[in-house]
Amino acid sequence: MDSRKTERLKLIQQALQDQSAIHLREMAALLDVSEMTLRRDLNHFTEHLRLLGGYITRVGSEAGDYRVADQGTRHVEEKRRIGKLAARLIQPGDTVFFDCGTTSPFVIDFIPDELEFTAVCSSLNVLLKLQNKPNCHIVLCGGTFHRKNQVFESSAESGILDSVRLTWAFVTAAGVSQAFGVTCFNFNEVEVKQKVLRQAQQRVLLADFSKFDTVRTAHFASLEDFQYVVSDKKIPRAYKEAIQASGAQLLV
Structure with missing residues (x-):
């Protein structure tokens, strides 16, 4: 994995420290890359991250913890x-x-x-x-x-x-x-x-x-x-x- 992908993985994980999910579009804007680039990245990050309904979440988080309406993602x-x-x-x-x-x-x-x-x-x-x-x-x-x-x-x-x-x-x-x-x-x-x-x-x-x-x-x-x-x-x-x-x- 090249250094740019590794750095993007780090930034995504940082963004998910205080919220259970983040929209793909919002994360792409934060990283200044296209949504397609970020989707390709996520294919390499499957041990850590998953894409669910357009939202990036951590692997291992319970489905019940994923609520877009929660305060952290409102x-x-x-x-x-x-x-x-x-x-x-x-x-x-x-x-x-x-x-x-x-x-x-x-x-x-x-x-x-x-x-x-x-x-x-x-x-x-x-x-x-x-x-x-x-x-x-x-x-x-x-x-x-x-x-x-x-x-x-x-x-x-x-x-x-x-x-x-x-x-x-x-x-x-x-x-x-x-x-x-x-x-x-x-x-x-x-x-x-x-x-x-x-x-x-x-x-x-x-x-x-x-x-x-x-x-x-x-x-x-x-x-x-x-x-x-x-x-x-x-x-x-x-x-x-x-x-x-x-x-x-x-x-x-």
Whole structure:
């Protein structure tokens, strides 16, 4: 197997670390190859990967684990676009916080392997992605592990974040509302989200169109707290106007 195929295998396996399946078309776009080329590759990767209904999955994963509607594979095309746009903001030497949530790993996918940067994270799904970036120095906020959202929580996190100066904070949300602010599902995420928003020079909200006009349980910020909002082209017009009126930069 030539080196290019081997590298593509590695990238596909990385993409499947935090989700159970990825569409062939989306993976081909990420690798910058044709779908036909990727199909031929998969014929050589049969020990590791399989193609099921147009989706690439890992060999050995149970059929019952494959649900396209699962959170990890919901709105994947939009999240991948968001990841590509957000990754362009990172420059050599930057210190970047990557929030928990299923959008953050897509940002990491698009960071060039040769880029040297420091990453700060507090969740397992993000850590698994970052460890594959050879020139990334990782700072993990550890503590008690919450399986539901893969977050590490500890009072010591505040101390770690106090000593770090962030260039960028990429923050995810489960709900964005003009009336009720920016929200998430779990209260154990709130303290860290608010801390990094205070610490970062540049604050970036990552949210696909489905998050807008939605309110979840735990409030942690207002839309005006962000200098950038990275979304997709389906973002409601009212929110486009509100973001622009606040002085933030909208990337879609």
